[in-house]
Amino acid sequence: IMGYEGHLLQVPDPDEKRQKIEEAMRTLVGCKTAIEAKGIPCEIVSAGGTGSYQITSDCEGVTELQAGGGIFADPMYVNKCGLTGLDYSLSVLATVASRPEKGRMVLDCGRKTMHPDFQLPLVKAWPDAEVTALSAEHCAVTLGPESQDLKIGDKIELIPGYADFTTILHENFYGFRNDRLEVVWPIQGRGKIQ
Incomplete structure (x- = not known):
């Protein structure tokens, strides 16, 4: 089962944000329990985006995080979502x-x-x-x-x-190390949104 607490990413007060995300995750995990009570296996509870994974990862019952953009730690996530502990890595x-x-x-x-x-x-x-x-x-x-x-x-x-x-x-990511081009990775999903 998948849930996304995207409506809570920009809650400015950290304590309120944590409380609301934990509440949302309890609801999501409750859905998993209800699904399993009907005899349907539900091994994965997937949630958490870059702007919330630091809280969602602490929530009991969540087995997978969806923090894809966190690899870059951009200014939007830092300034508007309170992301901490990661350095900017995309330029x-x-x-x-x-x-x-x-x-x-x-x-x-x-x-x-x-x-x-x-x-x-x-x-x-x-x-x-x-x-x-x-x-x-x-x-x-x-x-x-x-x-x-x-x-x-x-x-x-x-x-x-x-x-x-x-x-x-x-079309591509260009990976540099010590000012030298080390790798070129194609962006497979580019132009695939329909």
Whole structure:
């Protein structure tokens, strides 16, 4: 049996969030018990997404977690769902395409590269640079004093605000270790949502 407590991911108070998720899991496990009482085997109780698995994993009777996006620990899950203990691991490589003024740059990536609806991307390695908008193919960034020396042609890594919707826009993951390309993994599910 599968349940998903997605309606509770963004409950701001941690104690209230825990209480409500535990209640939802008791209901789900109760359904498993009712199914088995009718003579139907039910070995798997699957629940928990990236925004809730840290609580759901403590719930008695849950045998499987569905925290797929947790592998990337994106800013949406960290800032809006309270995810802790994981580092960001997905980035998108972009190029500075324009420097229209000292405190601003435009990158060669936009909504066709990263999904911005839940949270705008973060600029990796430049904490004083802030993404302000994404058009279809461009990303507007305001720059603080430490990032103002970036030049046209410089490569910038962005941490997608919501990795789940970003991954389905691409054909492959490129795995780097020590600044060297180590592996290319095809994204098998890309374009398969119907």
